[in-house]
Amino acid sequence: MEIITVEPGAKRLIEGYKGLEYNFETAVADLVDNSISAHSKNIQIELRLKSGGNPAVVAISDDGRGMDKKILIEAMRYGSKKDYSSKDLGKFGLGLKTASLSQTDLLTVLTKKTNSPATQIAQWDIGYVTEKNEWGLKLLGRSDLEEWTKELQAIYLKKRGTLVIWKNPEIFRHLKKDSDLDEIHERLEKHLSMVFCVFLKQKRNIYINGIKVGPWDPFCLKEKTYKLKDKHFKFKNGKNKKQKIIVTPYILPTEKEFSSREAWDEASGPKKWNRQQGLYFFRNKRLLQAGGWSNVRGNLEEHQKLLRIKINFPNDLDEQFGLNITKMRAVIPAEIKDEFEKYLAKWRKEAEKRYRRKHGKITEKETLKIIKFKKAKTFSIQAIKGKVVVGNPTFRLPKKIKKFLNKGKIHQMGAILYLLLENINKARDGITNPKEIQNRLFK
Numbered sequence: 001m002e003i004i005t006v007e008p009g010a011k012r013l014i015e016g017y018k019g020l021e022y023n024f025e026t027a028v029a030d031l032v033d034n035s036i037s038a039h040s041k042n043i044q045i046e047l048r049l050k051s052g053g054n055p056a057v058v059a060i061s062d063d064g065r066g067m068d069k070k071i072l073i074e075a076m077r078y079g080s081k082k083d084y085s086s087k088d089l090g091k092f093g094l095g096l097k098t099a100s101l102s103q104t105d106l107l108t109v110l111t112k113k114t115n116s117p118a119t120q121i122a123q124w125d126i127g128y129v130t131e132k133n134e135w136g137l138k139l140l141g142r143s144d145l146e147e148w149t150k151e152l153q154a155i156y157l158k159k160r161g162t163l164v165i166w167k168n169p170e171i172f173r174h175l176k177k178d179s180d181l182d183e184i185h186e187r188l189e190k191h192l193s194m195v196f197c198v199f200l201k202q203k204r205n206i207y208i209n210g211i212k213v214g215p216w217d218p219f220c221l222k223e224k225t226y227k228l229k230d231k232h233f234k235f236k237n238g239k240n241k242k243q244k245i246i247v248t249p250y251i252l253p254t255e256k257e258f259s260s261r262e263a264w265d266e267a268s269g270p271k272k273w274n275r276q277q278g279l280y281f282f283r284n285k286r287l288l289q290a291g292g293w294s295n296v297r298g299n300l301e302e303h304q305k306l307l308r309i310k311i312n313f314p315n316d317l318d319e320q321f322g323l324n325i326t327k328m329r330a331v332i333p334a335e336i337k338d339e340f341e342k343y344l345a346k347w348r349k350e351a352e353k354r355y356r357r358k359h360g361k362i363t364e365k366e367t368l369k370i371i372k373f374k375k376a377k378t379f380s381i382q383a384i385k386g387k388v389v390v391g392n393p394t395f396r397l398p399k400k401i402k403k404f405l406n407k408g409k410i411h412q413m414g415a416i417l418y419l420l421l422e423n424i425n426k427a428r429d430g431i432t433n434p435k436e437i438q439n440r441l442f443k
Helices: 011-016 024-037 069-076 095-101 124-134 149-156 176-193 261-267 273-275 337-358 364-370 399-405 409-422 434-441
Strands: 042-048 056-064 106-112 120-125 138-140 162-165 207-208 230-237 242-251 278-283 288-290 308-312 373-376 380-383 386-392
Touching: 011 124, 024 042, 024 056, 024 095, 024 162, 024 176, 042 149, 042 176, 056 149, 069 095, 069 106, 069 120, 095 106, 095 120, 095 162, 120 124, 149 162, 176 207, 176 288, 230 337, 242 337, 308 337
Parallel strands: 042 207, 278 308, 373 386
Antiparallel strands: 042 056, 056 162, 106 120, 106 162, 120 138, 230 242, 242 308, 278 288, 380 386
16 A cells, blocks of 8 residues: 655645635634634724725734744644644634635735744735645745835734734725725624624723724623523533533513613624524634524524524534534534424523513504404405405404404414405405505504
């Protein structure tokens, strides 16, 4: 048997990594991970459009411990050989490169350790790698830098820390004026406030163009949130070591129970209420996935939108929770899935009770303002003087339909359809003014 080392083709592989499913916000968050792991207290993000002779730029800097030349080269290696501690946010040794080069063709890293006179500089240039078809990492000196890069260095890299620069990022390609950045700035701020909510409460500071990012609390602990009893799940990891995961379900207040309309809107999160329901996976206090039901039973459901479940797990369960390179999602481990779904069914019922008790209920008197019944020669549904009128000469309203109607406007059309089906022979004359009736019900 013969074993040989086969080096992957640089051109194809680096282009393949560029196609990973990062978006702008998740790519920036991956670099913030590195800054937090480097014990940074202050992280600065600058978004700058093309101006004069200077290119568009994203610059991400921190005041962390910095790197020497050897560590920098290892950090720029695809599949870094670094040993990750149990508290590190990294995993595969790919984040800095794959996240950055998903957004730009030119990645430059400048770094400096405390009391070190020299700044170490390295650069991945996709154009160079694809042209030469070799893994050629550029090590630069200050004289190799363009003037705008030197200016960024003077602003953001002083006693120690790291500065990452993306030149001409793809997302800025069609932007022309500073106001065009507003939407990108807002999306990035919401994403970072969500992903790093725990760190932002612990004296870590993130700034975007000088504006401080505040933490977003997905569980609204300052509001009238119901915290249900923790559930402990036990299983073994890949090394046959026993693990315990604590799962905490929260049922958030209804809109009427929130302290203000502004607080309700803030709690809706970047994806808004329905899509923010579900599972919140934290890995070493860093939020991976905010909402959704992953691989457990159930879909996004209006009546369960108040339910958010916190799941925190350590590094050594990455495989069980299905962590991928982009650190954007996780799954419930197969070992505990059946047991988890049994408890989940109970939590969903509790969330639905709170939703129905306080949301969307109307009185019988209010219902009769919307739907009235009168004697008529044929079965019909009409809009008369602003009210929906159902006519039937022999019609009596069943008790279960009365109860159904009182659950809120969203159910009333269902009730009417039921009545139609029950009286289909008398309904063949059709419905008068259906569009107007729909507007009355759902305006």
